[in-house]
Amino acid sequence: MRKHIVAGNWKMNNDLAQSVALISDLKKQNQTSDAEVMIAPTFTNLWHANENLKDSTIEVIAQNMHFAKNGAYTGEVSAEMLKSLGITTVILGHSERRAYFNETDDMLAKKVDAALEHNMRVIFCFGEELADRQANNHEAVVANQIKNALFHLEASAFEHIVLAYEPVWAIGTGETASPEQAQDMHQFIRQTLNDKYGENVANDMSILYGGSVKPANAKEIFSKPDVDGGLIGGAALKAEDFYAIVNAF
Numbered sequence: 001m002r003k004h005i006v007a008g009n010w011k012m013n014n015d016l017a018q019s020v021a022l023i024s025d026l027k028k029q030n031q032t033s034d035a036e037v038m039i040a041p042t043f044t045n046l047w048h049a050n051e052n053l054k055d056s057t058i059e060v061i062a063q064n065m066h067f068a069k070n071g072a073y074t075g076e077v078s079a080e081m082l083k084s085l086g087i088t089t090v091i092l093g094h095s096e097r098r099a100y101f102n103e104t105d106d107m108l109a110k111k112v113d114a115a116l117e118h119n120m121r122v123i124f125c126f127g128e129e130l131a132d133r134q135a136n137n138h139e140a141v142v143a144n145q146i147k148n149a150l151f152h153l154e155a156s157a158f159e160h161i162v163l164a165y166e167p168v169w170a171i172g173t174g175e176t177a178s179p180e181q182a183q184d185m186h187q188f189i190r191q192t193l194n195d196k197y198g199e200n201v202a203n204d205m206s207i208l209y210g211g212s213v214k215p216a217n218a219k220e221i222f223s224k225p226d227v228d229g230g231l232i233g234g235a236a237l238k239a240e241d242f243y244a245i246v247n248a249f
């Protein structure tokens with residue numbers, strides 16, 4: 001079902017002590033919005049974060065996982081391992097995974113399948129690079145990313161998927177897509193889902209925007225009708241900023 005979601009992606013930030021401190025600050029914040037709140041710490045912080053936030057309204061989620069159950073994949077973590085910690089949502093396809101770790105659409109399709117087989121929820125990320133937008137190719141790029149990784153799925157699978165549109169040129173750059181650019185793309189994404197799966201899947205899909213969302217711009221971006229929330233990087237590292245965004249609905 002479509003809902004407001006604000007997820008904080010900590011990326012490769014916060015050692016154990018910093019993570020404990022940030023979680024303690026997060027617990028002191030007051031939520032006034034109806035948004036579902038999630039944080040994605042590093043793998044090393046998942047266990048303690050989840051233990052500490054068990055009785056809270058914050059869900060602890062993972063930043064990535066491998067598609068295999070187990071085996072000789074040094075440095076990787078499987079769905080079963082995440083589930084054994086009580087983690088049931090995973091971010092897949094983040095542009096940093098695609099750019100720095102060569103994650104392809106095919107690989108992401110396998111990861112999505114593995115997560116769904118383990119009854120996990122997926123926050124599936126995609127977005128165009130600056131050159132794609134300058135060439136007016138952004139819609140085609142985004143449509144292909146979605147089709148290649150997700151369009152082999154049955155309609156019912158989309159109940160367990162959240163989409164996150166993150167224009168690569170806006171991630172960590174301080175440059176955000178304008179609320180109108182975000183709305184246009186989110187509407188296009190919903191139409192793309194509608195064309196393939198019909199209006200129930202399209203209307204029920206939560207589509208998040210990510211890319212330099214801050215307390216100062218969150219309200220305007222979230223006011224757009226097809227923007228259902230945000231995937232927050234830098235501003236998720238300060239509890240007050242993160243909750244200013246959570247409460248921007």
Ligand SMILES: O=C[C@H](O)COP(=O)(O)O
Pocket residue numbers: 009094166170171172173174210211212213231232233234235
């Ligand atoms: O996962 C989060 C996004 O990459 C956005 O990061 P940012 O808010 O630092 O631009």
